[in-house]
Amino acid sequence: MTRDKLVQVAATLLDRGGEQAVTLRAVGHAAGLSHNAPYKHFRNRDALLAAVAIEDFEALTVAFTSVRSSPCSPKDKLLAALLSLVTFSREKPARYRLLFSAPSLAEANPELQARSAACLGEIVAMVDACKSVAELPDAPTKSLASLLLATVHGLVAMEANGILQPAKGLPTVEENLALMASLLSR
Amino acid sequence: MTRDKLVQVAATLLDRGGEQAVTLRAVGHAAGLSHNAPYKHFRNRDALLAAVAIEDFEALTVAFTSVRSSPCSPKDKLLAALLSLVTFSREKPARYRLLFSAPSLAEANPELQARSAACLGEIVAMVDACKSVAELPDAPTKSLASLLLATVHGLVAMEANGILQPAKGLPTVEENLALMASLLSR
DNA sequence: ACCTGAACACCGTTCAAGT
DNA sequence: ACCTGAACACCGTTCAAGT
Numbered sequence: 080m081t082r083d084k085l086v087q088v089a090a091t092l093l094d095r096g097g098e099q100a101v102t103l104r105a106v107g108h109a110a111g112l113s114h115n116a117p118y119k120h121f122r123n124r125d126a127l128l129a130a131v132a133i134e135d136f137e138a139l140t141v142a143f144t145s146v147r148s149s150p151c152s153p154k155d156k157l158l159a160a161l162l163s164l165v166t167f168s169r170e171k172p173a174r175y176r177l178l179f180s181a182p183s184l185a186e187a188n189p190e191l192q193a194r195s196a197a198c199l200g201e202i203v204a205m206v207d208a209c210k211s212v213a214e215l216p217d218a219p220t221k222s223l224a225s226l227l228l229a230t231v232h233g234l235v236a237m238e239a240n241g242i243l244q245p246a247k248g249l250p251t252v253e254e255n256l257a258l259m260a261s262l263l264s265r
Numbered sequence: 266m267t268r269d270k271l272v273q274v275a276a277t278l279l280d281r282g283g284e285q286a287v288t289l290r291a292v293g294h295a296a297g298l299s300h301n302a303p304y305k306h307f308r309n310r311d312a313l314l315a316a317v318a319i320e321d322f323e324a325l326t327v328a329f330t331s332v333r334s335s336p337c338s339p340k341d342k343l344l345a346a347l348l349s350l351v352t353f354s355r356e357k358p359a360r361y362r363l364l365f366s367a368p369s370l371a372e373a374n375p376e377l378q379a380r381s382a383a384c385l386g387e388i389v390a391m392v393d394a395c396k397s398v399a400e401l402p403d404a405p406t407k408s409l410a411s412l413l414l415a416t417v418h419g420l421v422a423m424e425a426n427g428i429l430q431p432a433k434g435l436p437t438v439e440e441n442l443a444l445m446a447s448l449l450s451r
Numbered sequence: 452a453c454c455t456g457a458a459c460a461c462c463g464t465t466c467a468a469g470t
Numbered sequence: 471a472c473c474t475g476a477a478c479a480c481c482g483t484t485c486a487a488g489t
Contacts, residue, residue, distance in 0.1 A: 097369070119454065182362075182426050185427040195427070219436070222441060222444050223444070225420075226444055228423065233420070236366055236418055237411065237414065240365055240381070241378050242381050255408060258409070262448055288461085290463085304464075305473065309464075310463065
């Protein structure tokens with residue numbers, strides 16, 4: 080389908096040249112269509128970017144579901160999920176930013192909000208599993224889940240922004256996460 | 266000075282209409298100059314935005330220094346500093362995003378990186394003061410400081426992205442920070 | 452239903468020229 | 471030194487028209 084191809088092309092352009100590389104003209108051309116063919120499938124540029132974000136949230140949710148059914152301990156599952164987010168942010172920074180650092184996109188897009196909620200729901204489920212075997216403190220599940228997700232996002236955002244520089248004696252994202260884990264399991 | 270006026274105009278436009286409202290033409294016009302006067306003071310648009318970010322980092326650093334010399338307990342100082350970041354992100358979201366969610370800006374701007382490092386340095390100092398009176402766990406100071414800053418940034422980013430919706434039973438930024446504080450002081 | 456091409460109103464950026 | 475105005479190459483978006 081043309082629509083799917085446009086979304087895929089947009090994702091590729093995001094990975095190759097960042098958000099500024101995603102012009103609707105480039106998307107149309109790379110899909111072998113005219114410069115405004117995208118308008119036959121998306122209301123505007125933001126709607127196309129939101130479609131990319133929705134697909135990525137879906138893929139993350141599927142990946143998290145898969146992690147949940149793996150034979151690891153609850154805590155290892157949770158850590159694996161969080162670390163996969165770190166990997167995603169490093170390999171596809173522009174697309175990652177669409178998910179967690181693009182307020183204007185989510186603002187008027189209920190479906191995108193629903194997908195991010197579903198993704199967070201997977202984290203909530205993993206946190207719940209940890210709590211049931213006492214691998215996490217006895218705080219509200221949703222609080223722990225949002226706090227953990229926020230920590231991961233904050234760390235990768237700071238890393239991307241050059242604030243977390245190992246050269247300046249600052250710990251890496253992984254070291255920070257390990258510290259967070261040790262603080263939680265005291 | 267014209268340069269300062271351009272930076273101030275850019276900041277005002279950011280607050281009023283977000284990053285997309287900051288066109289160099291609008292900046293020049295709002296400063297009573299021609300559409301390309303900004304080029305006499307800044308290499309390009311990114312350099313102007315970076316100048317705004319640098320001023321904001323400086324102001325934050327000054328505010329943090331002031332908090333440090335207040336008569337509160339070390340822990341209250343740290344919390345006050347972190348909460349002032351939350352306030353900043355809510356009142357001036359576009360400018361806040363320039364500080365912590367604009368990788369392309371910091372990438373080729375050593376001065377901006379230095380200012381963000383100085384700002385983080387204030388947090389480090391406050392964390393150190395907490396540790397010296399045993400109000401924080403005995404983990405490396407820089408690790409605790411970066412972890413705390415990351416948590417705050419992650420929370421306000423998730424809030425801005427509509428992921429932290431109190432309507433869906435999720436805790437507010439403040440509630441999450443209180444949980445983080447309680448986890449640290451166990 | 453889906454696509455194209457021309458057109459409009461913008462923008463960042465450059466450059467020659469003014470004082 | 472600092473600013474202006476014209477110009478260039480883009481872009482998002484709209485619209486009439488094609489199949």
